Amino acid sequence: LQAMSDNESANEEDWLALRPQEPSPSQCCGSGCKPCIYDVYEKELAQWERAKAKQDKSLLMGKKEQSNNSELNPDTFTAFSVSSVEQLTEDTYQYKFELPGNSSLRLSLGQHIVLRGVVNGLEVQRAYTPISPRNAEGYFEVLIKCYEAGLMSQYIKTWKRGDVVFWRGPFGGFPYQPNKHGELLMLASGTGLAPMIPILQSITDDEEDETFVTLVGCFPTFDKIYLKPLLQDLARYWNIRIFYVLSQETSLEKLPWSYQENTYTARLNEDLMKTIVNSCRRKPFVLICGSSAFNEDMSRYLKAAGIEENSCFVF
Secondary structure, eight states: OHHHHHHHHHHHHHHHHHSOOOOOGGGOOSSOOSSOHHHHHHHHHHHHHHHHHTTOGGGGTTOOSEESSOOOOSSSEEEEEEEEEEEOSSSEEEEEEEOSTTOOOOOOTTOEEEEEEEETTEEEEEEEOBOSOTTOOSEEEEEEEOOTTOHHHHHHTTOOTTOEEEEEEEEOOOOOOTTSSSEEEEEEEGGGGTTHHHHHHHHHHOTTOOOEEEEEEEESSGGGOOOHHHHHHHTTSTTEEEEEEETTOOOGGGSOHHHHTTEEOSOOOHHHHHHHHHHSSSOOEEEEESOHHHHHHHHHHHHHTTOOGGGEEEO
């Protein structure tokens, strides 16, 4: 009888060891993903409770935390290998990840994916938007700004070629349809450029798509503008205009002449917003991506410029 009760307590311990752990706040990237890490936890907990009630561990076999088959999945993390690291500015990097064969991530425009990192034993998750073209085969690329004190940044800064990191997704996105809007006005601050790039590329790749685009990129200085060659290429298309708003530059004279006529040295304020909106060829539909403070400011300035909330989409 004693042996039986020992077995029972060992069995109880086994089940407790299999119980899914509740996520900590640092594990939620805060981007409103469906499923959120908390949704995944609730699902796994219900699965564990069913299996424990029936005393059948085989019911947990479907529970997979991560996978190595390189198929992106919203519920589980998948391993991807870093194929190159390119430093773009003092704190911003472009990372390229391998996809097996000629496969593609098949994201919708502007969708983000969630990265998992472990720093000092603490699991952290953050959302990033791939900047590679939607039809890119065999790879995808992500633009990441590293912050001095950021937990995830400490982890990302250690990456080198060949390292394996875990992503899940995709989530969100902007339901873009060719020619649905006469003009898109894109307001991007820093790495907020990321979701705009695939949309721009899909417009320039489609000869039937005659949507006008005005992209406004907000950066502190000229040196901190990301992806200059790519943006210069895009600006050559008849329907794409690109403006830069450099909050810490004092004079246009220091800039290359090709940038002088489409750059403002100031913060993007209400007056400048009205000027930009009035310069659009048609009444624009607006896409906004930046910090929460940037997004709130832009929404306010747009309202003052006569753009209603239902004509805006915030990433």
